[in-house]
Amino acid sequence: MLDPDRLFPTDPAVRSLARDLYEGVRDLPIISPHGHTDPRWFAEDAAFSDPAALFVTPDHYVFRMLHSQGIALQDLGVPRADGSAVEGDPRKIWRLFAANYHLFRATPSQLWLDHAFQQVFGVTDDLNADTADAIYDHIAERLADDAYRPRALFDRFGIEALSTTESALDDLHWHKLIRASGWGGNVITTYRPDAVIDPEFEGFADNLAQFGKLTGEDTTTWQGYLAAHRTRRAYFKQVGGATASDHGHPSARTEDLPQPEAEALYGKARNGSCTPEEADRFRGHMLTEMARMSIDDGLVLQIHAGSIRNHNAQVMQEFGRDKGYDIPARTDYVKALRPLLNAVGGRSDIRVIAFTLDESSYARELAPLAGVYPALRLGPPWWFHDSYEGMMRFRRMTTETAGFYNTVGFNDDTRAFCSIPARHDVARRVDCAYLAELVATGRLGRSDAGDVAHDLSYRLAKQAYGL
Template sequence: MTLTDPDRLLPAEPAQRAIARQLYDRVADLPIISPHGHCDPRWFAENTRFPDPAALFVVPDHYVFRMLVSQGVRLEELGVPRTDGGAVEADPRVIWRRFAEHYHLFRGTPSAMWLDHSFEHVFGLTERLTADTADAYYDHIDAKLGEAGFLPRALFERFNLEVLATTEGALDDLKWHKQIADSGWSGRVVTTYRPDAVVDPEFEGFAENLETFGALTGEDTTTWEGYLAAHRLRRQFFKAHGATASDHGHPTARTENLSQPEAAALYQKVRSGDCTAEEADAFRGQMLTEMARMSQDDGLTMQIHAGSRRNHSAQVFAGFGRDKGFDIPGRTDWVGALKPMLDVVGMDRDLCIILFTLDETVYGRELAPLAGAYPALKLGPPWWFFDSPEGIKRFRETTTETCGFYNTAGFNDDTRAFCSIPARHDVSRRSDCAYLAGLVATGRLRLEDAHEVAHDLTYRLAKDAYRL
């Protein structure tokens, strides 16, 4: 018995399935390039065992707990920490049983595919997870976590990870990355510069963050010039710890190209806290253009994750903080919003700006035409709700005819759930091979070209886009 079908996601039609299987077999075992994600670098710095099955699979994974919350399970019952330090379920076995009792909720979702892949291929479990098998699952996984082969670095190597990028805020001291570098371990774990806390005037503690930013860099962040200089220094600090990219999570794709006096005046307004929501959005937009200019200087690939209405539930945000499953897609304008920045940097062929959206309606109308014209732009893979078999298929069908394969940036898993990384990349490889098989079967792509494209989508495009 197995949990996963060996031909999962490949076409049902026999001739296309044979082509897809041939393509997949050539890329299935390629190293994993994971250029954007949210795993904790501390795991690899300390290399101690993961605490328990619940801490590995449930508590950190917003894909998992948001589904349970949607069916009435409270975050406290799943051990998700409260911001006020209030009581939450502390018994990992109880959390695991609760998860197992509700596992049927994931039927038909990519989460089920990722989880089943992890259970079978990482832990050797082939019986379905149910309320009846919950304790046997827990005991088996818990015992494995105590073995040397299941420590974080051992799993990193077993997963065939060539590089793993984490994401840290601009104020992070990167001590875990330094500890990894000093340890002599050969695994490549790099950081990513995420400056939201000192770029978004609506980020909690923004004024205090700016003071800390100045103290860290020795720059006078009470002035516009000093503030920009602080960013340049922190970006260099991140580069020294392996960073090849920055990441920007903005509610809109708005960019601005204000004159320096106008930008300085706007900065003083947002720094004082006396700004409107419109002015805060304009400042975020100006900073995307400033960050693009800095990328021209220091070579960091720039990622823009726009269109997520983050922390949609005020109650969950107040009780549990950010990134708790309530980031919801919203309509996003890209053509008009990006124009100020693109007028400045869009034709720079040495710059790489990767665009991610949660608004699928814009792929064909806006994003693929933009990436198919501007040398500086690449399309990021489907993200958050859409890094799924159907999402990947829709992405390829909607964008390929306009911008081709080589104006996209391969795949990234964007995950906090470490054991799901090989599963997510496997889904991407299978989905892309299924799409390519359709092109071959209908005479739109030669088989030898399909093999090359499959390799590039799996490995080379991400490596090139992120300068890895």
């Protein structure tokens, strides 16, 4: 069973402080301003089909670990890009998962999964090969109950606002249905334009043509291309309630090119003649263009940089994007963000949130940048670092330079719906543990610590994303 004092310091006095702080924030509403849950769940409110489809097949944290031990993705039901056959028996997938559940010991995934099993579904036994069928049947029985449909769980989890992420080419069909349904849950979209910004994205030329058709703009011209972004961003705000854009780039590079140079570079991107260097340069310039558009339309600019995505070419070819093969890389921020920050960083009417997978940049680069530029905030630990150790390292390496109020609280960035309350619970526990240490060592007053705990758990995310 879950330890009620998990993640708190071992010193009894400090643990007591952490526990007290946590009790003040544990039941605050959840603000989930960035993630990848499927809006279709909330539009249709259909029952989740089975435990494997809920916990295994869609979660790249889960199947990444299993695959690292030689388990084939198709045996876990992960769909192939060409639609060819994969394992379709959910009980067989679940048994394979359960027999290898020991692989997750001491990982964040185990904390999240155990929390969901116990707190959401009332499972009281440890998951293993012997208990696999009984736990499968227990969860399946719950999933057949209306209380476990997506909207009911949304309310039960205490979610005040949840943002999904859609491509710039998405018609937002599911968000339209959510809004037309009369349901009161606040589910909004996020504008993700990588498919029409990254010249190295598959099908880039075709994507630009579709972009033009969707917007009625002439994307064969530079000005028409920029106008298409403005039109599409407005559509995402109006139809999907978007408050942010999100950009997943391999580097944090930004550029602020003269218009003739940007126009010429776009021409090369459009006809497929960009070199890798030119493609990176174009992506960098478009971040600055997106920042300028944010001044006009208010969308928060999120930069998720430094992930070498789809590292395994064969997995990318067979199974498509986002199958767990993202790998962190060294990332420069001081030089890379300078053009964008020189263009807009001194303004207080724009919010740029920088995320990193390169922890070495926290104290050396990101905290000093966020500690001086009004537009810049630090996103919470992401992907490989949304864990106890990762969150604690983030606080220790950024707080003394950037403070708490140049960060944006927590976001779960998840595809796994039932992990949302677990991830926020972990973040609240870690922050309370860190704050208790500050109080115990005389660096923060007890009443101030309570205020900060509330801000980190709730207010900062809500404020930063305009929710």
